[in-house]
Amino acid sequence: MTKTCVDPKKARKILDRYPSGDGTSLIHALQDIQAEFGYVPCEAAELLCEHLSVPISKAFSAATFYKAFSLEPKGDVVIRVCTGTACHIRGAQTLVDELCSILNVAPGKTTKDLKFTLETVNCVGACAMAPVVSLNGEYHGNVQPGTMSKKIRGGK
């Protein structure tokens, strides 16, 4: 699990974009960290808080409040299955179940090898092509059950 270690140089680089002691830039900086590492690692958050003179508890509060942040590392491929009404009716749950059994993880979790993260989302606004699955932000519509295995391997 070498991936969970944070490169302090990378973190520093992000911090340098924000004036030290300016607590108002907390959310922006957290977003940068999320973008850089794919999640908000504890060590990076600690460095950030020291830099901005913000108590770590505030950063944690924000990071757990907004769904855009994740405190756990994400897989290389983030699979989001839409479970909004339209997709639900057209079999989203079957897709979720299928993915769960292929990857051996529950929704919201990441595989041990850090290759895949499985998430469910509410309506992504593409109901016309329901059910919808997105792989790293790339949408796949009218997904048929039984095709998931091939799709995610291809999307790697």
Next chain:
Amino acid sequence: MSPKKTRTCVMEIDHREVSFPEGVTVLRAAELNDVYIPSLCSHKDLSPFGGCRMCIVEIESMRGYPLACSTVAAEGMKVLTDTATLREMRKEILQLILSEHPSSCLICSEETECRENQHTIRKVGVTTGCRYCPNDIQCELQEVVERTGITDIDYPIYYRGYEVEHDDPFYDRDYNICILCGRCVRMCQEVRGTSVLAFKFRGPEAQIGPAFGKSHVEAGCEFCGACVSVCPTGTLADKASKWDGEPDGIRVSTCPFCGIGCQVELHHKDGRLSKVEANLDPEINDGQLCVRGRFCMPEATHHHQRAKKPMLRRGEYFREVTWDESIDEVAGKLKGIKADEFLMVVSGDLTNEGLFAAQKFVRSALGINSIDSTARESLPGGLGLWAKLFSLSISMKGIREADCIIALGLDSRFYFSVAGVDIRRALKNGANLVTIDARDSNLASYTKHWLRPTPGKEGAVLDAIVQGIGKSNSGFKSVAKKTDVDEGLLAQAVSTLSSGENLAVVIGPTIFEYEANEELIDALTRLARRTNTTFMPLYNGANTRGAFELGVISELLPGVAKAKGKGVTLSDVIEGTATPKVLYLVGEVPFFDRPDCEYVIAQGTYYPPFEVDAFLPAASFAEAEGTLTNVEGRVQELVGIEDLPDSAVAGFARPDWLIFSRLAEKLKCSEFKYKSAKAVLKDISKTVADFPAKADRKPRRLTPKAKLPIDRHAGGSEGADPFLLVAEPAGFAHRGTDLASKVEGLEELALEEGFRLNPDDLGKLRVDSGERITVSVGKLTVTGQAKADKECPRGTVYFHRPVAYGGLEHRAELEPLYRLRKSPVKAEVARSVEKKRSTKAAPKKTAAASR
């Protein structure tokens, strides 16, 4: 808050005309006029939160149902608090809150029985099947439910199923019964400034706690208990008294652990001290305490090692004896003793009555002057310096009301926390803080300018700043060079301070020990001449000022007059220049090993860590009445909440003054006719001009009768050695014992042992944190464990010089360093080459060899 005149306004609440001070909320205005509006999340010390929505009201010409707790009351407002609609809505809201709160104790039909049988709350819990909540009558939710009149809950009940958090010391956390009112969070963030607690997650998972699932110890909690005190439910509860139920009574007293002298509320149950809460006394602590005052008192006095019986050495044995026997023997030993054959060492933690009786005993009953107090060590810089400091305007309130604050060498996490809280209160009202500290501290993160000189140069920086205040273009070049502080930063700090009017100067205990003392004294003298300046010089010991004022030091008589005739002093004994035949230790253990005396008497609440010939059990702060003089000179009452123990099982501890009286009587001294502590206080007020005859909380400025010497050691730390070794006085001392050895939870927070260095320096020395290093100062070489500590500047080695030796024997390892009178000193540091050994073994040899 600055004492601005507030205007009185008039409004109408429930068709009644009421008046209120301008600027308060509708809720507060109602409270002031005895109108009840249910509320769960608002609290007088905290900013409005508007979370529970129980306080909804109707206000004419305002739409909807505004929240009373976050609406500012205005002249002429018309408010309705109790309409049928509001009642219905509140019921609805409360039901929603309760749907996530185990509510059997709120709407349970056994409720009355439950209350009646509260003294056996655990059993009640079992019989009525309710085991959710400590039911310690702290619960405000119960009251609100009762007044809102809910008997049933129409919503599905959701139990969160969290594990109760027991791991941290002092208080438990059961977030299953939390109503997410956010009071604890606001208390921790706004008032304590610690920010351990925060809301985390959201929606149904929302919870309170520290970041990243850390424990409270790891997250930097001060264990001040402020969050516990404001929690309206049983979520946060004292471990020790959680299941005690309703206390039998509450009495206001003074915290016996430090010179700030916070006012506390002592709860008692079945004749025993059960719990301590802060008193809302506006003069000193205003509802705040530190870990010692809040959580440590019951254990400190009830610990199973408390020694409560008189003991005498009989040949090989140390035997329990009667008071008469012990008084006979001790008096016999003291009869006709000469000045150079005797020394009494008195703790600065005793009550005024105990201290006065001690010196009177030595001077009148024995007719000699051989008395000394460890208070002297707590007041470094010479008695003259402190005579001067105590004559200044010292004020806790002064900190709160200041618009500029200078803090030197203070970390208020566990020590003097209340002063830290006051600083933050001032900052909230717009004050500016300038910190002068070589080490990083918990205050450094709130400070406007942090001046970080070489350790030991704090006094010089202060002096330069003080000289610069109010002057334009003063030059800081030479000071900047000397102290290693940036010149521009100095100028900025001075300009910030020049803009203020009311200045407060807070000085932590380390600073007085430093060598740049001369400049510190100059700075303080200069500041003393300035108007609108208050001081807060902090020292160790609860009644150190009392010991100074009442002459428990050989060269001082009560009232700070010069004593005639020389006596033996403590440092004579430590340095070996005097070996009295008889040593009498009163509540103090300034040695690790028994000194070389024929007969050693110890009078205290715990046995010293070495063999003595006589032990006289003293009553603890909970058992004896008396008064303590705080740093401001207030003579505050210490309430005897428990009866004096008087049975073969409980023991026979007696107040210090009474023990001295009995000894004096035996020695045929007629001046000890005291019947009570009050009589001793009367005698003090007769002897010492401006000492009150009754407990009196007025601050007093000292008027010294004698001119006393000031230790002015100027000069820097010489030598080419690369490191600066800095001693910090630390430890939770009380009457010669470290509380950490008696109070279980304190042990986890106890001061760090060994040496602390910057991680970079450790890296250069190729030492891992936790490995051992050798520190040499001149010919002296000491080996101890090294720890990485980011708060230490590079090139420094810090160690704690314990203010109490009793209780923690492993501290003997660094003992030779405790005797170093200078700090900081240049030192050589190297990786230790000694063989692997268990880190716990206390090398008694080292300690003995140094003497």
